[in-house]
Amino acid sequence: MFGLIYFVQGLAEPSEGLVAQPVRALLNRWMHTPGEIASFMAIVSLPWMIKPLYGLIVDFVPFFQFSRRNYLLTATAATATGLIWLGIADTADGQSGRLLVLLIVPTIGIAFSDVVIDAFMIEKGQPLGLTGRLQSIQWGSMYGATVLAGSLGGWLSQTHRQDLAFLICGTGAAVSFLVTWIWIRDSAPVPISDDGLTRTTFRSHIAIMKATLLDRQFQLTAAFLVLWNFNPFSSTIQQLHFTTHCGMDEQQYGHSVSLFSLASIAACLFYGFVCRLIPLRWLLHAAVLAGVLSTLVYLRVSDARGAYAASLASGFAYMLGNLIQMDIAARICPAAIAASFFALLMSVSNISISASTGVGGWLYERWSSTESPNAAYVLLVYLGAATTAACWALTPWIRGTSIIAQSENPAQEIQQRES
Numbered sequence: 197m198f199g200l201i202y203f204v205q206g207l208a209e210p211s212e213g214l215v216a217q218p219v220r221a222l223l224n225r226w227m228h229t230p231g232e233i234a235s236f237m238a239i240v241s242l243p244w245m246i247k248p249l250y251g252l253i254v255d256f257v258p259f260f261q262f263s264r265r266n267y268l269l270t271a272t273a274a275t276a277t278g279l280i281w282l283g284i285a286d287t288a289d290g291q292s293g294r295l296l297v298l299l300i301v302p303t304i305g306i307a308f309s310d311v312v313i314d315a316f317m318i319e320k321g322q323p324l325g326l327t328g329r330l331q332s333i334q335w336g337s338m339y340g341a342t343v344l345a346g347s348l349g350g351w352l353s354q355t356h357r358q359d360l361a362f363l364i365c366g367t368g369a370a371v372s373f374l375v376t377w378i379w380i381r382d383s384a385p386v387p388i389s390d391d392g393l394t395r396t397t398f399r400s401h402i403a404i405m406k407a408t409l410l411d412r413q414f415q416l417t418a419a420f421l422v423l424w425n426f427n428p429f430s431s432t433i434q435q436l437h438f439t440t441h442c443g444m445d446e447q448q449y450g451h452s453v454s455l456f457s458l459a460s461i462a463a464c465l466f467y468g469f470v471c472r473l474i475p476l477r478w479l480l481h482a483a484v485l486a487g488v489l490s491t492l493v494y495l496r497v498s499d500a501r502g503a504y505a506a507s508l509a510s511g512f513a514y515m516l517g518n519l520i521q522m523d524i525a526a527r528i529c530p531a532a533i534a535a536s537f538f539a540l541l542m543s544v545s546n547i548s549i550s551a552s553t554g555v556g557g558w559l560y561e562r563w564s565s566t567e568s569p570n571a572a573y574v575l576l577v578y579l580g581a582a583t584t585a586a587c588w589a590l591t592p593w594i595r596g597t598s599i600i601a602q603s604e605n606p607a608q609e610i611q612q613r614e615s
Contacts, residue, residue: 197379198330199337201313204372206341208275208365209306210299211241212431214345214352215279215361217453219299220435221353221446223292230564234432234557239296241553243304244546250311251539255401264535265380268312272373275305279366283359302369309372314542315535316380318526322534327526328471331519336464339515342457350450404530408537416594417528418544423587424483424521425548428556429491429580433573437560438503441569448500452507459511467519479520480591486517487584495577521545524594552583 207214216237223233259266278301285298317334321327352361408414431453438444438452474482490513493506529537556576563572 197375198313198317198334200375201309201372202334203337203341204368205306205310205313206338207345207368208279208302208372210279210303210365211237211244213341214349214365215299215358216431217345217349217435217446217450218352218358218361219295220432222295222356222358224436225356226292228292229561230433230436231557231561233436234430234553234560236292236296237432238550238554238557240299240303241546241550243300243307245543245550247307247311247539247543247546248536250308251315251533251536254312254315254535255533256398256536262381264312264315265376268309268376268380269373271305271309271312272369272376273305275302275309276366276369276373278302278305279362279369281366283362283366302365305369310542311535311539314526314538318529318534318538319531322526322529322531325472328519328523329468331522331526332464332468332471335515335519335522336461336468339457339460339464339511343454343461346450346453346455346457347447348450349453350447353446353450401533404532405536408530408533411528413595414528414537416590417524418541420480420587420590420594421521421525421541421545422548423590424487424517424584425545426552426583427487427491427549427580428552428559428583429494429576430549430553430556432553433556433560433576434494437569437573438497441573442498442500442503444500444503449503452500452503455504456507456511456514459508460515463512463515464519467516467523471519471523476524476595477591479524480594481588483517483520484584484587484591486513486520487587488581490514490517491577491580491584495574552580556580 205213210216210219219240220233220237223236228236254264254267257263259270278298282298282302313334317330318327321330348364349361352358435449438449439446444452471479490510493509493513497503497506525538525541529541559579560569560572560576563575567575
């Protein structure tokens with residue numbers, strides 16, 4: 197179930213899924229600059245920055261008795277409706293503002309459903325110590341979708357068929373709705389009184405939330421995620437540079453995305469087997485090293501062959517580092533309010549990614565005008581590697597565990613600590 201839901205999310209997510217490359221190519225045909233396109237994609241991804249709000253809604257606002265399931269049904273239905281509407285609607289040339297507004301709705305739906313499914317993952321995986329393995333399954337499935345999205349997205353971009361991309365993704369979201377309806381059930385019904393959650397449950401959740409926010413390990417983990425994900429050398433810069441200055445067409449770039457995804461799947465399989473065998477302190481160092489290498493391999497890319505080789509190496513390294521940081525985040529979140537706090541950590545990551553995408557687009561455009569596009573490209577590669585390497589300053593202090601998250605009765609643990 198985790199694998200199937202994440203496969204559809206990887207296919208349908210507007211800022212990085214199947215429609216991302218056709219949308220960027222469409223904006224390029226509409227004569228938008230690299231900075232404007234990067235800013236457009238950063239705005240499309242904004243709903244990912246408010247994931248903690250979705251988590252608070254899921255954890256504190258009951259939606260009938262089986263709250264998480266009902267929220268997931270609503271989110272997948274909204275995603276399917278929004279994407280199918282985009283496929284049917286006629287977006288005239290140059291109407292980038294209208295396209296932006298229409299893309300926001302499915303992005304919200306995907307982001308909200310991601311919060312709910314991650315809460316299920318922590319609820320089921322944390323007590324068994326399987327968060328790393330479940331993360332591997334989820335992200336392996338997501339990158340399986342990206343393999344399809346890469347080459348197919350290249351063909352859709354080359355043939356100017358972004359409408360077909362929207363319809364394919366909308367159909368996938370409809371499949372998620374059916375899977376949720378048939379398979380997913382909450383572990384237990386939500387206790388509800390006349391005025392919402394019972395007062396005892398509400399007070400308990402608030403106490404856990406306060407203690408987690410003040411927990412030093414939670415704060416260090418959040419800082420690690422910010423630094424690791426702030427990489428100005430983004431996929432938007434890659435696509436624009438490769439297709440404009442390296443002689444690659446959109447189809448060839450799509451193939452490079454598919455190779456990146458295949459290598460990422462291999463990393464997911466690898467991490468699924470070794471995540472419980474390697475001590476956390478070595479995992480942290482491996483995450484930083486993998487993040488640095490995943491950027492530096494693009495340093496000497498000048499043609500399609502070099503891009504393919506770099507994509508394979510970068511895909512494995514990047515996914516390995518990404519899985520490690522996601523596993524650490526899942527370990528430290530209290531299961532009782534997993535939707536809120538895992539969403540908060542992922543939102544921190546997404547804010548960092550979006551901010552770095554915008555900064556990278558601005559720097560690339562500025563440096564290209566003062567130096568050259570190739571010089572701007574090289575500078576962004578070095579800058580992206582340097583920001584990731586800064587994570588080593590935090591690794592000695594991160595333990596990857598929290599008293600609140602590991603307690604069987606977190607509310608009672610908090611009361612004992614306070615007394």
